[in-house]
Amino acid sequence: MNNSCEDRTLKLKVFGILREKLKSNTLSIPINNNSISLEELKNCLKELDPHLSMNEINFVFAVNKVICNENVKVSSSDEIALIPPISGG
Amino acid sequence: MNNSCEDRTLKLKVFGILREKLKSNTLSIPINNNSISLEELKNCLKELDPHLSMNEINFVFAVNKVICNENVKVSSSDEIALIPPISGG
Amino acid sequence: MISIIKDTIDQLKILEELKDNSSGAVVFFTGIVRDHNSKEKVEGIFYEAYEEMVDEILKKIENEVFKNWNIKKFIAIHRIGYLKVGEISVIVGVSSEHRKEAFEACSYGIDNIKKRCPIWKKEKMESGDSEWVEGVMINE
Amino acid sequence: MISIIKDTIDQLKILEELKDNSSGAVVFFTGIVRDHNSKEKVEGIFYEAYEEMVDEILKKIENEVFKNWNIKKFIAIHRIGYLKVGEISVIVGVSSEHRKEAFEACSYGIDNIKKRCPIWKKEKMESGDSEWVEGVMINE
Numbered sequence: 001m002n003n004s005c006e007d008r009t010l011k012l013k014v015f016g017i018l019r020e021k022l023k024s025n026t027l028s029i030p031i032n033n034n035s036i037s038l039e040e041l042k043n044c045l046k047e048l049d050p051h052l053s054m055n056e057i058n059f060v061f062a063v064n065k066v067i068c069n070e071n072v073k074v075s076s077s078d079e080i081a082l083i084p085p086i087s088g089g
Numbered sequence: 090m091n092n093s094c095e096d097r098t099l100k101l102k103v104f105g106i107l108r109e110k111l112k113s114n115t116l117s118i119p120i121n122n123n124s125i126s127l128e129e130l131k132n133c134l135k136e137l138d139p140h141l142s143m144n145e146i147n148f149v150f151a152v153n154k155v156i157c158n159e160n161v162k163v164s165s166s167d168e169i170a171l172i173p174p175i176s177g178g
Numbered sequence: 179m180i181s182i183i184k185d186t187i188d189q190l191k192i193l194e195e196l197k198d199n200s201s202g203a204v205v206f207f208t209g210i211v212r213d214h215n216s217k218e219k220v221e222g223i224f225y226e227a228y229e230e231m232v233d234e235i236l237k238k239i240e241n242e243v244f245k246n247w248n249i250k251k252f253i254a255i256h257r258i259g260y261l262k263v264g265e266i267s268v269i270v271g272v273s274s275e276h277r278k279e280a281f282e283a284c285s286y287g288i289d290n291i292k293k294r295c296p297i298w299k300k301e302k303m304e305s306g307d308s309e310w311v312e313g314v315m316i317n318e
Numbered sequence: 319m320i321s322i323i324k325d326t327i328d329q330l331k332i333l334e335e336l337k338d339n340s341s342g343a344v345v346f347f348t349g350i351v352r353d354h355n356s357k358e359k360v361e362g363i364f365y366e367a368y369e370e371m372v373d374e375i376l377k378k379i380e381n382e383v384f385k386n387w388n389i390k391k392f393i394a395i396h397r398i399g400y401l402k403v404g405e406i407s408v409i410v411g412v413s414s415e416h417r418k419e420a421f422e423a424c425s426y427g428i429d430n431i432k433k434r435c436p437i438w439k440k441e442k443m444e445s446g447d448s449e450w451v452e453g454v455m456i457n458e
Contacts, residue, residue, distance in 0.1 A: 015368055016438030017450040065371040067458045081368055085453030088437025089349050089408050104228055105298030106310040154231040156318045174313030177297025178209050178268050190330050199353040199403050206346040213339040263339050285421050
């Protein structure tokens with residue numbers, strides 16, 4: 001797992017409080033396989049902490065605009081987003 | 090009862106289909122006591138039929154803008170109205 | 179604000195009056211003259227009211243609404259006279275901090291206007307006929 | 319009609335678009351920036367959205383509403399950017415033949431926007447502080 005965060009790149013959209021903490025609305029995560037599960041991706045993100053504050057802020061993944069559980073596999077062709085708790089209306 | 094409809098006068102407001110059938114928005118009913126019950130008043134109205142079509146059209150009484158049951162007594166100082174089924178909105 | 183009026187109902191003015199900086203929600207109901215009833219095409223509706231009694235009942239409904247829900251403003255207006263298809267016959271608007279109260283109070287308002295206010299309507303059909311709408315016994 | 323917009327929401331235009339001569343009822347919800355939260359005075363709210371996903375979800379909600387209720391028109395609009403107290407952040411409007419459907423569909427619309435649309439808000443307080451509103455996990 002430690003060296004799974006290399007090579008190909010996933011581009012993540014980030015919003016709200018996460019976007020603000022990251023000071024960017026996208027986040028690039030290099031991976032070394034064609035695809036990884038969202039669970040693995042989450043671990044990658046945690047490793048990049050504390051810079052990301054991922055451990056403090058709850059979020060779920062949206063893949064191609066659909067909320068997915070962490071078994072789902074993603075590749076660089078997917079549109080991936082981190083969705084912190086919502087508060088529209 | 091037959092000769093109870095004389096002397097003093099109750100002025101009734103009428104609305105909607107009743108107003109149209111009566112071709113007037115008020116109806117004067119003479120009574121010979123100071124007051125009569127709404128039940129008695131209803132009988133007076135029925136006697137004035139067929140002119141009034143009171144037997145065909147359902148209605149209730151409002152006395153001083155409050156719907157009342159037929160035990161209530163009314164006199165000429167009361168504001169009395171005949172309320173056929175409503176259809177506002 | 180509650181009333182019976184004879185002129186066109188000005189929606190924007192009412193929305194403006196419902197505004198309240200402490201409210202986060204406005205719910206607004208309008209009843210509109212439809213172009214049909216269950217049998218025929220309708221051209222317009224003539225509304226008639228026992229105005230003084232409607233005023234009393236609207237006041238009661240207003241009191242009930244403020245008693246039962248934590249709301250900021252309540253507006254109920256019913257128009258009378260002849261209205262063409264597409265015209266607004268009745269408006270109920272509520273503003274409140276949260277939306278649940280506004281929905282409930284607005285719905286209560288229009289339900290009770292229809293059940294309790296002495297108002298009658300006569301439909302004018304496209305065929306030229308006109309007919310009093312079969313109503314419900316008043317439930318006040 | 320559903321969308322995310324950046325400009326002021328024009329209520330009258332939306333009411334006009336909801337009009338439909340076969341409809342007898344319009345129910346209209348507006349969410350407005352309140353001057354306070356549970357702790358402090360608020361000056362305005364910044365709204366941010368994952369716009370493309372909100373579009374998808376609004377489409378789904380619209381489909382559900384037309385599938386579940388016999389309604390004529392459905393409008394849902396959410397504004398983003400910085401809004402001052404008193405400005406409208408969201409509107410849901412429904413027209414239908416009868417009022418029950420309009421109330422239910424309108425209420426369903428706003429409930430589901432709040433539960434399912436990836437939108438976030440940050441309150442700017444009168445004190446000068448600003449803070450992201452603690453939200454709920456998306457339930458799509």
